Amino acid sequence: MNMDMINMKKIVKDAGAALSRVVQLTEEKLGTSEKTELDGHFENLWERADNTKNYTEKIVRNAEAVLIPNPGNRIEDYIYEKIEKKRPSRLSNLEYLGLDMIEAGSAFGPGTAYGSALIKVGQWEQKLGQTERDFIGSAGMCFTQPLRKFLDTEMRTIIKEKNLLETKRLDLDACKNRVRKARSMLGQPSKDGVSPEVSLEQAERDLRIAQSEFDRQAEITKLLLEGVSSSHAAHLRCLHEFVDAQARFYAQCTTIMTDLQRELASSVKPGPVLRLNSEDLEPLTKTHASYDAEDSFTPVDINNYEQ
Structure with a gap:
């Protein structure tokens, strides 16, 4: 009871x-x-923290859109992250393209020039896709995940304490108003059996308590806001790591594509040369030549071509 x-x-x-x-x-x-106003230094700290929150949210959102263009996949990954389960393993678009090329090349015939090239390019597209997946994983670990963690932990705590400070500020100003009102009642008859002097004494006691709680909360919030400088330093390190990962990724892609070009060039047999007035022109392709029964090139002499 x-x-x-x-x-x-x-x-x-x-x-x-x-x-x-x-x-x-x-x-x-x-x-x-x-209204009790906070000092200019505190306001500057809060403005910096608020800007940090807003711009970090934009950076994380856009970075994730670059790394994982499919919004459905981003939502799925976010849900798995929240329930603390392993993200589903999915192929990249380049890997799907490589699989389709390999399947098409096999259907057209690995012994044909086009089929063989499709299979070869498909295999290298798969390498590109795996490299891309590795980059997405490393970029998430070194950049987007730390920034999102900052938003979900440090920034959320700062906002919570700032809201609590606003509550303490409202309580403080309400107490100040009660004190002013109690002072204005001095010298007047008692109301509800309570003298104005007693009401003023109680109001001033409440004000001292409210002022103490407000000052304490302001100090806590200020310390948290000053910690944003350390967060900026940590985010700078994350940014450097992201750039390094991106540079490695593009360098690997360049190497893969250069090797692919070299392999394709080495597998192409030189075609017949088109001669016009005893001068060599560009090598013939199948569009410049006639086919024999065995699908081989037959040189065409334009000087002997009859309309």
Whole structure:
């Protein structure tokens, strides 16, 4: 029974405090009540933290869109991350392209020039795809994940403490208003059996408590805001690691494509030369030649060609 009474008193007290904050906020918006302003240094710290939050959210969102263009896959990965389960392993678009090329080359015939080339290119596209997947994984580990963790932990804590500070500020200003009101009542008859002097004494006691709680919360929030500088330094290291990973990725892609070009060039047999007035022109391709029964090139002499 006593516990029920204590809980009821707490509920009534909390409801009264909430109502007092609403009244105070309303009066501030109407311009009928003063508002305690935070110092300029604190405001600058908060502005920097707020900008950090907003721009970090944009950077993470756009970086993930570059790394994983499919929005459905991004949502799926986010859900798996939240439930702390391993992300599904999926092939990249380049790997799917490579598989289709290999399948087509096999269907057209590995012994034909086109079929053989399709198979070869498909195999190298798969290498590109695997390289891309490795880059996406390393970029997530060194860049997007640390930045998202900052948003989900440090920034969320800062916002929580800043909101609590605003609550303490409303309580403080409400107490200041009660003190002013109690002072204005001095010398007047008692109301509800309570003298103005007693009301003023209680109001001033509440004000001292509210001021102490506000100052303590302001200091806590300020320390957290000052920690954003350390977060910037950590994010700078993440940015360097991201650039290094991106540079390695593009270098690997360049090597893969250069090797592929070299292999394709080595597998192409030189075609017949088109001669015009005893001058050599470009090598013939199948579009410049006629086919014999065995699908081989037959040189065409334009000087002997009859209309």
